[in-house]
Amino acid sequence: MKTSKQSLGHKEGLLGVLSSLGVLYIAVPMAAFFFFVASNWREITFAGVSSAAYVSVGATTLATVLDAVLAIPLAYLVATSSSSFMRLLGNLIRLPLGLPPLVAGVMLLLAFGPYTLVGRAFNGSLVNSFAAVTLAQLFVSLPFVFEIARSAFKADGPLSAAVASTLGFSKTKAFLYFASVENWPQLRSALALGWLRAFGEFGATILVAYHPYSLPIFTYVQFSGFGVPSAVGTVLVTLLFGALGSLFFLSIPSPRALLWRMKREKKRLKDPTPTAPHPISFSIEGSVDGFSLRLSHSGSAALSILGFSGSGKSLAISYLAGASLFKEVSSTSYLQIGESKGTTRAGYLGPYRVSWVPQVSYLSRGYRVYEELELIRRENGVSQDHLFELVDHFGVKDLLYREGRQLSGGQRQLVALVRAFLVYPDLVLMDEPFSALDFALRKRVQRKVALWLQQRSVSSILVTHDPEEAVILCEEILCVSNGEKVSSGGASEVFDEPGRIETAAVVGIDNVFPREYLDTLDFEVTCELAEDTRALGVRAHAIDVRYEKDAGLFQKEMLFVASARVSLCTTLGKRVRVLLSVEGLVDEVVADLESPSRFEVGDKVFFSIKEGVELK
Structure with missing residues (x-):
């Protein structure tokens, strides 16, 4: 016992060390930053930060709303479908998670750049604009929201949607009234993480929307032009709005009450008059x-x-x-x-x-x-x-x-x-x-x-x-x-008359005696089995158990008598259940007796069969 406790303590200690290292890795840079802020507060400047903050907060909020509208319903469809097409679609949506942000920026330029079909339709306004910042953020954050939401919906699986369907709800209504409410904590977390991913996007944004400056771009401009101290004010504002944005999405209440109140009653059905059940x-x-x-x-x-x-x-x-x-x-x-x-x-x-x-x-x-x-x-x-x-x-x-x-x-x-x-x-x-x-x-x-x-x-x-x-x-x-x-x-x-061995146990026949076993008995089997009979099925109440000295009391109409040893004996009210270990049988024989006799484990006994059914 002492060794076990020491081993457990060692495991807990290792877990604590690893956890502490993880916390320190995040905490030390942040502590260094705030120490620098406290020591150099008077030199910190916030010039130009407000416009960059406006762009970042506005574009990120819009991108996160679009994540909710586009990614979450799509995640539900993929999670509740078993089709190969939907699995392929899910992999496609996840692909940007593994792409470098600059690669994502190149792809966005090829799709929405000023000389593309889409770009010309919008007069080149999808680059170097507020819309361009939003598109870049949406492209990198949507897969995050999709994957977290899909994992939440996947826990219920496709059967949850099928149950809702049998209750009269279309897939859209099942998603709206049940899946979204049931998984709201996870969906809320998905949106918060989507906000943070979009808010911090840099690589794709710098290619498609260098202007107007977002906070990550403005931080880069200040750092590359004037060094670390000049970027501290922007970083401070970025931390503040990042925390506030994520807290906002994490605190959005469940739509349960609103949806329940908005649900209107359909036209009242007339209660059907019972008829005969349908075949x-x-x-x-x-x-x-x-x-x-x-x-x-x-x-x-x-x-x-x-x-x-x-x-x-x-x-x-x-x-x-x-x-x-x-x-x-x-x-x-x-x-x-x-x-x-x-x-x-x-x-x-x-x-x-x-x-x-x-x-x-x-x-x-x-x-x-x-x-x-x-x-x-x-x-x-x-x-x-x-x-x-x-x-x-x-x-x-x-x-x-x-x-x-x-x-x-x-x-x-x-x-x-x-x-x-x-x-x-x-x-x-x-x-x-x-x-x-x-x-x-x-x-x-x-x-x-x-x-x-x-x-x-x-x-x-x-x-x-x-x-x-x-x-x-x-x-x-x-x-x-x-x-x-x-x-x-x-x-x-x-x-x-279960007929087959596979049926016997299913319908409550406790014991199946294979024909090969019956053929090896020293005692005479008084029943004649058909040629195609593979086994004899016997219910537990059709078996009698006695000690050798009482074996002569077995009724003459018994089908057969054989020896065994008691492996377990339990009392069930006025009845006794006995498990018998029988040579030549893999499974133990189960007997339910009305007799108050109590057998001891290991006792040699004889058991007899009152009745049985032939199994094929």
Whole structure:
């Protein structure tokens, strides 16, 4: 323990030394400058600085405003797109970050010089002018603002825009009302850094706008003509305005309140009268990063997709929501609701509304819960009565005036469910919507969702790992493994006769005994297996465990009896769960017993199988 503490202290000390060196490197030149100012205050002159300051501050402010108008929306488009063209465009915008400023100046002259097509159109006013200073500053600062904003938007990814789309918001509105508010601290920092980069621009400016003097150019003129002391006054003013400008942009408040108040309500929709839920069919064939997905289903209005992690369930449901993450997708892929067949666009497939509850709720961290729900209500022309009914039904009233960032994962999922049902969907897509809820609340919310789906005649597709959850909410089950369907059918059919080994574990069959193991048993196997049977699936409650002295008490109708050793024994209320290590099996055998018997780890026991299902 002493060695560990010493090692940790050594690491902290090294970190402190490196940090101190970084601070000193910046602080020493600044301290030397201010010491010179204090010692030579009377000799410092500010002649001509005011006009240069006017040019710099004015041009930099205009360039930063243009950065906000041009770079930030572009960053959102690039960050929320998966197309190769957008990636190429992003690289193009970043390119000036690696160019020497003088090279940027040459490029600007070739584009806007007095003898170019653009330059002649403006009578040569795009060089040696206030506009020229602004253009030079914009060219070097825009990539800075773009890259910081893109990184902020990229953290949410393309799915955030897709979720907003299913809630009725166009990409422009999703950017304005959600992405900009959610990422405002980062965007504010991007503008502050853009201001500083533009304010300090020298290399490009000296080629395209030597006159009128900006502060960097004026500093160079004074230094080259009269030496360091004559430039000190200009440097002092430059530091002052640079600090004030960056502080100004860092202190701009979030536009949340303004946008929320400006959001007008669309024409009120008439609450739809519930009809029978619509049958759902789909076919998906696509690939991404070497993973291929081929799924199809037809006919049911309430479907559950079951499968292990990484089997492609979320990839499939995101495609159905209109947020395809595929790099390649077959033209034959489709979603069909009723008679409408095609691809979900902006939350609609023909006349049918599609909403989505993704694994990550993408609940805005910038709004209070009520503000976000109210924005969605206004955008969709939904009545407040409908909103309040959902709030009461799902029990989120106490969360309404809390910000999204203040909610737990489970609370965010509850709000996401309210949000999805708020738009009167004909089909709701739910991707593990209860995964962050505690056990008791999960059961209660499952019942609430099932009740709402039934009362409002809403079709649904649920992605889940929980077989019991699938039975509660769905009529049919589609089991998926490695991107392909392995079985499908009615819930009772799939659970009672899973058919394949890949399906067995997904629907809650705890034990799979390979045929090779059964063939090696010393005890007689009393069941006859079909020739194409690969294994026997057995649920934990169908296994009995006894000590050798009690093995004779096994019922005669048992399928087979085998020996094992206890590797773990735990009490679950009135039941006992036993894990058995069995020679010849890779996985341990799981048994749930009603007997109060307590086994010790390492005990030799015998276990018997009451019933099982043949797996292919």
